[in-house]
Amino acid sequence: MMASRIAAAGAAAGAAVLALSAPAFAHVTVQPEGEAAKGGYAVVDFKVPNERDNASTTKVEVTFPADQPLASVMPQPVQGWDIKVTKSTLDKPIESHGRKITEAVSKVTWTADGDGIRPGFFQKFPVSVGALPEDADQMVFKAIQTYSNKEVVRWIEVPQEGQEEPESPAPVLELSETEDDHGHGASDSSDSSGSADSSGASGASSEKGSGDTGSAAGNTAAAGSSSDGTDTTARVLGIAGIVVGAAGVVYGVFAGRRRGTA
Structure with missing residues (x-):
């Protein structure tokens, strides 16, 4: 009895481990690079993963x-x-x-000219689109994925709100609301910025005026210092000249006495 219970528990644990270790189910999706706003333009990426271990994805069709x-x-x-x-x-x-x-794009097809998407990898296919619908919350793109072994997977089931995700869901692009007051906000910001700039400019002008006064005073003081410095230098040079002259006279006297003695 105990052995059977242990065996059952072991089987349940093994099933749980297998369930947890199984890879997550991936499918073709579409996501905007940034924002996909109603009525605007966007770049969207169709992300295609390879779900097979023995084949590469060689063709992708998006309707x-x-x-x-x-x-x-x-x-x-x-x-x-x-x-x-x-x-x-x-x-x-x-x-x-x-x-x-009078005509619009109904399908885009990517066909590999090499190995395609190998097992364990995915590929993004960017597309610039617009103008996006203004009266819808989402866009549904149906995709078909073809493998190198001729297997075809159709991602065409439309997800329904309140229901579980279908086995092969179609890529769905969610559209965001347009910010109608963005322009007004920018204008208001500009106005306030302008006011701030004006007051800042006034302050700058005031500071500049004070600075000019200070600069003038500084220049006057600098001129005075320069004049004093020049006078001092002249005096020092004059005294030095007198000293050198006196030394020359003394030297001449001593030189004359030595000659007379000799």
């Missing part, structure tokens, strides 16, 4: 939502990958910077 067309989609070159941008005609044209857009 852009047809109901949220983007006027600008520009992928960044990625070393070791060829990029293909597919455009489709819009059912309803959109306007961007005063011009009408």
Whole structure:
């Protein structure tokens, strides 16, 4: 009885260890570099991990939502990958910077021209996008990942709020709110800064005036000191000259006496 209990406990502990040591399930995701604000432009990274131990990821396809067309989609070159941008005609044209857009990017495909994403590694695929929707909180991008052994994984299941994450969730980009009062805040800050600068400038002017007065006084004192120093130097040189002259006379007298004695 005791042996069976110990065996059961050991089995449970072993299962727990295996569960804890199992690698976390990773999937294709999309994250902005910085902020993805509604109505703005952003650079987003599609992060693709390799989940296989015996194959490399050789192809990644990302489909852009047809109901949220983007006027600008520009992928960044990625070393070791060829990029293909597919455009489709819009059912309803959109306007961007005063011009009408009749087609938009519907898919971007990255194909490896080498080893691709090897086991144990991941790769980021940056894309500049905009203008982002103003009336949505998120954008869903469906992705397809192809391995070197011809296996295809479809990351296309849309996560639902309040439900568990699906087995193969689609990448979701969360959009942040636009700071409408940012401009006003900047203006107010500039105004207060301007006021501070004005008062600072006034203070600086006052300090400069005081400094000028002090400088004038300092210059006068310096001039006086210079004059005194010059007079002193002249006196010292004059006395030294007299001493040298007297020494010369004495030397001449003694020299004359020696000659006369000789």
